[in-house]
Amino acid sequence: MVVIRKSETGRIPEWGVYIFPVLTVIFAILYLADENLYRSLIMEDSSIEWLTFAFLIAAGFLSLTVAVKIKRSHDYLHWFFILFFGFNLLAGLEEISWGQRVFEVETIGVFHKYSDQNEMNLHNTFQGLVHIKTKHIALLVLFFYGSILPWLMRNRDLRQEKFPLQQFIIPPVFLRLGFTLGAILMLDFQTGYEEELGEFFFSICFFIMMLWNLELFKHGYFHTDNYSSISKRSPSLSE
Template identity: 35%
Template sequence: MSRFPSYLQSIPRWLSVYLPLGILIYPLLLTVPGLNWEEGLYREYGLVENLTALFLAIALVLFLRTAIGPESLLHRAWLVFLALGSLLFLGEEISWGQHYFHWVTPEELKTLNRQGETNLHNMRGGLEFFFTKIAREGLSFGTIVGGILVPLYLRKRRSEFAPGTLLFWLWPPLGGWLAALLSATVRLPNTIAHEFGMADGRLPKFIGEDIGEMKECFLALFILIYAIAQFRMSRRASAG
């Protein structure tokens, strides 16, 4: 097992800082005349949506690859759970392939789905509320607590855990702090604009009415960073 716990695993700066900042700046670039290549493009085919899918696909592979290594059955079960969660997030994000393969939604499902797609998170009623409110906001809250507050507390206390124990491998790396923070706060400009009646058509794409796509992108990036930390621990364990 790696000498360093999961929350102290190093993450490249380009991934932990520069990439989330680039994603944050991207909507502003689309407001520059001549640079908005997404104008007239269905939002599901835009950069933010496809980055979200890419992050989740890579995370899924890493979680599955890492699940082979740990001796702890609990650790393996956790990694499989994370892989299944990534698969669900990815599948819903791309409507289980409909965005790329363009199949026609069955009429029975189309009448129940707010956007006429083959996914669960746009189903009218309880499912939509669960995915868009409980699951997404719960995940965002978890990234702040588990990805920033707890790791900072443990690092400040210089806590030490035996390799292979629960607290050694459980917590996400501190390298995901910016993605976690942005996932929790990126909605603020839109919320403030709504309070002053300034939101309609005045905010850039993804900062305005498509803000949910930005939030999901940062959440997916955080999941990828967590997957990389778990994979690195596994690689160092096998090398050591």
Template identity: 30%
Template sequence: MNNITRTEKRGFLLLAIVFALSYFFAFTNMDFFEHGFIVEDGPVEYGTAVMLFCTSILSIVYLIKYHKNKSLTWKFGLVMFAILFFFAAGEEISWGQRIFDIQTGEYFMEHNRQKEMNLHNLEVGGKKLNKIIFSQLLTLVIVVYLLIVPVLYRKKKWAKNLLDKFAVPVVYWHHTIAFIVCTLLVLIIPHHRKWEVYELDFSLIFFLIFLNPFNKEIYSKS
């Protein structure tokens, strides 16, 4: 595990603190866990949004710092990552609706399960977008990214060239192990909204992946 940087160690320590607090509140004060810890506009939700936003900013920093002599596909990849994580951060806090006291529009009042201005809680034709796109599809993408992509990158030259071409960070195995451990730990929490904690863990680990990918040379001047 000598590939773990000092910053990553601090990140994993933060993960441990999140779980320690989650377990403590969930098993000793469920009321606070639900209404003070994982509540909308609570520390877990804001923490998730902040980490997603930081990954978006990090992508922009890489783009600005290393764009010279880089291909259009490399630049395109980082722009897409910046947009993706910014969008995810905005969705997490309903684009600041409650922060700035913005009234929900008519369409979202009618089609959003929580009456908020976000896409992941929309119901279209009786189908929940959160379940189809943000749960099932996202879960599949994460599994492929964490388990299959690292093997292909290390074994197949075409995969390595493709991923590097689009500036896709490849995980170290300690990132994959962290995801698996976090998943198992979250399952123990006795509350149906325990996945809010998982989202925070998810966002933090992804930030660490972008900070220290296996193919870190893609985020350099070479």
């Protein structure tokens, strides 16, 4: 039997709970005190956008680290962490339009024709083609994934399910507030640029989520003995 208590994973759950309301208060105070500075921080190519990029890339490589450690220690591929690495890498590069403005690349071809912001990235081109805002899709998907699903699955151990469901990783419950606030910010109140803050919050959630799973690995959570289809044994896990 493998028993993992929150106290064994350091301070990740504690600061994972408090960081989001603290950031929300900071940005609210900044908006009230100096709206021009607030706007300059959250617009395109701002420091918030680059911080989002940094957290996404960091989350991606943390995810790859977990996948490599599982493979080396337990000799199986954990598909979620491999795919999550790819997702974060793609999301990070999309966030900065693949470095277009850094390298001063002109928007051409299909991107110039369909991108609703005249940028060379997939999500704005998709918006121009189908006239559906990708931020609304992201809002709904990530709200369900990070805010609703952890509560629905709180008493269920997916490792005892059939593959590939058993390798599906659900965010820890303590990140529900971060995902919820991120989804609310994606609605773009007050200035129309709060989407950047929502993406920032989501990127922090992904980063903390991978730190959490790295700690779980250190405490044996991904050992083959804990998976019904990898090992004949099916011990219980208390979290």
